[in-house]
Amino acid sequence: MPDTLPRPLRLLRGATLADGRVVDVELDGDRVSAVLPSGSAAPAAADETLELDGFLLITAPAEPHAHFDKALSYDLIRPPQGDLVRAIESWKAYSAEMTAEGIADRARAVALRLLAHGTTAVRCHVDLLSTGDPMRAVDALVRVREELAGLMDLELVALAGWQAPDRHVEEALDRGIDLVGGAPHLAPDPSADLRRLLAIAERRGVGVDLHADESLDGADTLAEYARLVRDWPVTTSAGHCVRLGVLEAAKLDAVIAEIRASDLGIISLPITNLYLQGWERPVATPRGLTALRALLDAGVRVAAGADNIRDPFNPVGRGMRSRRLRCS
Ligand SMILES: [Zn+2]
Numbered sequence: 027m028p029d030t031l032p033r034p035l036r037l038l039r040g041a042t043l044a045d046g047r048v049v050d051v052e053l054d055g056d057r058v059s060a061v062l063p064s065g066s067a068a069p070a071a072a073d074e075t076l077e078l079d080g081f082l083l084i085t086a087p088a089e090p091h092a093h094f095d096k097a098l099s100y101d102l103i104r105p106p107q108g109d110l111v112r113a114i115e116s117w118k119a120y121s122a123e124m125t126a127e128g129i130a131d132r133a134r135a136v137a138l139r140l141l142a143h144g145t146t147a148v149r150c151h152v153d154l155l156s157t158g159d160p161m162r163a164v165d166a167l168v169r170v171r172e173e174l175a176g177l178m179d180l181e182l183v184a185l186a187g188w189q190a191p192d193r194h195v196e197e198a199l200d201r202g203i204d205l206v207g208g209a210p211h212l213a214p215d216p217s218a219d220l221r222r223l224l225a226i227a228e229r230r231g232v233g234v235d236l237h238a239d240e241s242l243d244g245a246d247t248l249a250e251y252a253r254l255v256r257d258w259p260v261t262t263s264a265g266h267c268v269r270l271g272v273l274e275a276a277k278l279d280a281v282i283a284e285i286r287a288s289d290l291g292i293i294s295l296p297i298t299n300l301y302l303q304g305w306e307r308p309v310a311t312p313r314g315l316t317a318l319r320a321l322l323d324a325g326v327r328v329a330a331g332a333d334n335i336r337d338p339f340n341p342v343g344r345g346m347r348s349r350r351l352r353c354s
Contacts, residue, residue, distance in 0.1 A: 050062045090265075140346070224254050234263070265293040267293075
């Protein structure tokens with residue numbers, strides 16, 4: 027548990043909003059009670075006032091796709107640089123020796139970094155481990171979520187590889203995981219893995235966030251995913267979706283129509299995918315991005331996240347959106 031809780035504030039003075047207005051913001055507990063022209067708010071006690079002259083004031087960022095169980099492991103693993111397959115191999119080899127305590131320590135450390143830079147809501151994928159107790163990462167992340175309750179909203183997704191049995195996914199949900207996840211594009215039969223993960227989610231009445239089509243030339247599962255969840259009342263989304271970025275136009279239009287019809291959210295993860303994809307093409311390397319322009323033009327809900335932070339899937343990252351922005 028962090029030893030310093032946030033300082034209660036009643037007045038943010040002289041802040042610049044995204045539209046350029048300079049304002050005073052009055053706070054009542056955790057709510058904004060008034061936004062007034064700069065200099066017009068009644069004074070508050072000095073220790074309840076924050077001077078924001080020259081700073082941009084925005085809502086707290088939300089991170090839609092993180093892996094706190096993997097974060098900050100790069101220096102421990104010293105993995106070879108390379109593509110998704112090499113990253114998964116080095117991660118799996120290391121994960122055999124991980125303890126729940128060690129996972130919780132790294133997860134807590136990276137969560138506090140994000141929190142210190144303003145991020146207060148995170149969706150975090152959690153591996154169902156294939157060696158030892160498969161629930162070590164689940165238990166670690168549920169514990170960190172409890173520790174940070176009130177400071178950060180941490181939503182947890184069970185990242186079930188195709189070899190993880192259904193009972194492990196069920197057990198993760200029983201232990202406090204919120205959503206079903208997985209990576210059907212990596213399975214020998216992507217459609218079968220997609221259907222079994224969705225069957226678990228449907229049986230349990232929970233939402234789904236899949237790692238989807240994270241390659242430039244592999245499986246293409248998004249259209250089927252979208253069709254299968256067409257009328258679902260729970261949250262459904264897909265991360266990565268790199269394959270979409272290299273589909274030819276007619277096929278892309280057809281897949282995006284299915285995504286739009288199901289209101290399936292698409293989460294682009296540029297930092298990791300620009301690192302993981304394209305190693306086999308050192309010249310004129312294709313970009314590991316989803317089809318952002320086409321998705322946005324079609325009215326699809328699109329988010330962007332940072333994904334991995336200093337682990338075999340992305341050796342860099344600081345857990346911060348940017349340095350504080352000065353407007354003047
Ligand atoms: Zn991911």
